[in-house]
Amino acid sequence: LSRDRVLQAAVALADRDGIDGLTMRRLADELGAEAMSLYYHVNKKEDVLDGLVEVVAAEVNQEAGRLLPADPAGGWQAAVRQRILAGRRVFLRHPWSPPLFETRASASPQVMGYLDALVGLMRDGGLSHDLIHHSLHVLGSRALGFSQELFEPGEAAAPPSPEMAEAIAAHYPHLAGMMAAVVHDTPDTSLGWCDDQFEFEFSLDLILDGLERLRRVEAAGVPGAATGEPGAATGRAPGP
Amino acid sequence: LSRDRVLQAAVALADRDGIDGLTMRRLADELGAEAMSLYYHVNKKEDVLDGLVEVVAAEVNQEAGRLLPADPAGGWQAAVRQRILAGRRVFLRHPWSPPLFETRASASPQVMGYLDALVGLMRDGGLSHDLIHHSLHVLGSRALGFSQELFEPGEAAAPPSPEMAEAIAAHYPHLAGMMAAVVHDTPDTSLGWCDDQFEFEFSLDLILDGLERLRRVEAAGVPGAATGEPGAATGRAPGP
DNA sequence: ACCTGAACACCGTTCAAGT
DNA sequence: ACCTGAACACCGTTCAAGT
Numbered sequence: 198l199s200r201d202r203v204l205q206a207a208v209a210l211a212d213r214d215g216i217d218g219l220t221m222r223r224l225a226d227e228l229g230a231e232a233m234s235l236y237y238h239v240n241k242k243e244d245v246l247d248g249l250v251e252v253v254a255a256e257v258n259q260e261a262g263r264l265l266p267a268d269p270a271g272g273w274q275a276a277v278r279q280r281i282l283a284g285r286r287v288f289l290r291h292p293w294s295p296p297l298f299e300t301r302a303s304a305s306p307q308v309m310g311y312l313d314a315l316v317g318l319m320r321d322g323g324l325s326h327d328l329i330h331h332s333l334h335v336l337g338s339r340a341l342g343f344s345q346e347l348f349e350p351g352e353a354a355a356p357p358s359p360e361m362a363e364a365i366a367a368h369y370p371h372l373a374g375m376m377a378a379v380v381h382d383t384p385d386t387s388l389g390w391c392d393d394q395f396e397f398e399f400s401l402d403l404i405l406d407g408l409e410r411l412r413r414v415e416a417a418g419v420p421g422a423a424t425g426e427p428g429a430a431t432g433r434a435p436g437p
Numbered sequence: 438l439s440r441d442r443v444l445q446a447a448v449a450l451a452d453r454d455g456i457d458g459l460t461m462r463r464l465a466d467e468l469g470a471e472a473m474s475l476y477y478h479v480n481k482k483e484d485v486l487d488g489l490v491e492v493v494a495a496e497v498n499q500e501a502g503r504l505l506p507a508d509p510a511g512g513w514q515a516a517v518r519q520r521i522l523a524g525r526r527v528f529l530r531h532p533w534s535p536p537l538f539e540t541r542a543s544a545s546p547q548v549m550g551y552l553d554a555l556v557g558l559m560r561d562g563g564l565s566h567d568l569i570h571h572s573l574h575v576l577g578s579r580a581l582g583f584s585q586e587l588f589e590p591g592e593a594a595a596p597p598s599p600e601m602a603e604a605i606a607a608h609y610p611h612l613a614g615m616m617a618a619v620v621h622d623t624p625d626t627s628l629g630w631c632d633d634q635f636e637f638e639f640s641l642d643l644i645l646d647g648l649e650r651l652r653r654v655e656a657a658g659v660p661g662a663a664t665g666e667p668g669a670a671t672g673r674a675p676g677p
Numbered sequence: 678a679c680c681t682g683a684a685c686a687c688c689g690t691t692c693a694a695g696t
Numbered sequence: 697a698c699c700t701g702a703a704c705a706c707c708g709t710t711c712a713a714g715t
Contacts, residue, residue: 198698198699220687220688220689221688221689221690222687222688222689230699230700231699231700231701232689232690232700233690233691233699233700233701234698234699234700236689236690236691237697237698237699238698241689241690242689242690296536296539298587299536299585299587300589302587302588303587303588303589306608308587309605309608309609309612310608310609312587312609312612313608313609313610313611313612314611316611316612316614316615317611320611320614325618326614326615326617326618326619326622327618327619327622327623329615330615330618330619330631331636331639331640333587334584334586334631334636334637334639334640335639335640335643335644337584337585337586337587337640338585338587340587341587344574344577345539345577345578345585346574346577347538347539347542347543347548347552347573347577347578347580347581348542348543349540349543365549368546368549368550368553369549369550369552369553370553371553371554371556371557371560372549372552372553372556374556374560374566375556375566375569375570377566378565378566378567378570379566379567379570382566382567383567391570391574396571396574397574399571399574399575399664400571400574400575400577403575403644403647403648403651404575404643404644404647406647407643407644407646407647408643411643424639438679438680460706460707460708461707461708461709462706462707462708470680470681471680471681471682472681472708472709473680473681473682473709473710474679474680474681476708476709476710477678477679477680478679481708481709482708482709
């Protein structure tokens with residue numbers, strides 16, 4: 198019994214039963230010990246949860262570490278893209294972990310290390326520190342490899358039944374129109390009308406593309422011109 | 438005592454004590470009743486949490502409903518932007534609610550109504566249903582008015598102490614460089630080196646701008662050309 | 678119809694006690 | 697040094713009982 202073994206067992210338990218199934222008592226059971234024994238290796242349950250973030254983030258770093266150098270033709274975007282998609286593969290294996298990262302990422306050395314490397318890739322690509330800072334805000338959790346969907350994958354992703362669709366159409370005409378059009382236009386994905394991997398990559402590319410555009414603005418003009426104020430960033434005229 | 442009064446009290450309690458302070462027993466106390474009385478008006482605690490999403494989302498719709506029509510010169514982006522920023526004002530008042538939305542938005546008629554109107558605005562702006570669908574994925578929770586930060590506002594947002602900065606610099610050179618540069622470049626915001634409102638608007642504009650660009654691609658070319666496959670969206674050549 | 682008390686099955690955690 | 701049993705203060709929830 199050790200802190201490490203406790204954390205490994207906790208990951209396994211969460212993978213199997215979800216985060217709600219992770220209980221100090223059940224965790225101890227899993228290890229063939231009494232609940233109170235855990236407290237010799239761990240301060241509180243909070244400490245276990247912090248440790249889980251650390252373990253999963255380490256897995257992300259390991260997955261990212263296995264990557265071959267990205268095709269230079271793809272620019273900094275290709276390098277960032279493949280790193281983030283590597284992270285995503287890990288989160289698909291541990292779907293209970295994103296909510297944990299959302300509250301605890303800031304405390305994790307492994308996460309800091311991951312982001313440090315990501316910032317390095319962007320720096321190599323010629324982005325200013327200021328633009329990189331903004332990019333971390335735009336990416337949010339996507340920088341790590343997951344995104345919080347409003348309608349979680351698998352639920353709204355399943356095609357609604359006809360009578361359900363009818364009811365939706367009556368109250369939410371625009372949503373209904375959108376759903377009908379999407380299902381119709383992409384029959385190949387109609388078993389679930391949202392392809393999560395596709396949408397993740399689409400979103401990531403849209404953001405990386407926007408950042409690259411700002412990099413070019415910076416490179417061409419006055420430093421800070423691209424990031425000085427909202428609106429300026431997108432070329433809109435400042436409001437009244 | 439009624440379902441409505443229970444939910445109102447729950448919002449007030451969460452505003453005051455946070456989501457962890459929201460307990461069936463304490464909620465009953467707040468209402469001058471016994472814990473078990475609540476179960477006459479509510480099925481389970483889950484039902485209360487669903488209700489909270491509904492109440493907050495209704496507040497978002499109310500805030501959005503008060504908006505004047507956006508300046509037509511700003512295009513669909515101005516309309517979407519002001520609607521989303523209205524939502525954000527509500528979430529600033531109820532900071533405990535985003536995690537709830539992340540798991541329960543799909544069940545909420547109020548959220549559906551909000552999104553329906555948002556889709557309508559984009560439709561008016563000439564975006565295809567397909568592009569609108571992607572845009573909801575890109576925006577994620579930002580469509581509603583909040584974004585999940587990896588480093589939560591207020592913590593990493595405070596400038597690190599000198600010795601802390603030293604330690605960070607040793608292990609995370611790129612992060613340290615970024616932090617130093619950002620603090621140096623924007624001394625006016627140095628009391629907290631991230632201006633959350635600015636970053637939210639910056640990110641939102643970057644995304645809306647990317648979507649508008651795709652709309653123009655669609656308008657100019659073959660339908661679906663802008664959204665057919667990852668990479669195509671950003672003009673990159675498809676990978677091998 | 679609406680509310681309640683007692684009770685049950687769980688939590689995380691403390692603390693004194695074991696080896 | 698490491699583990700444990702009993703106990704405490706809390707949970708959500710059921711159920712029979714009150715008015």
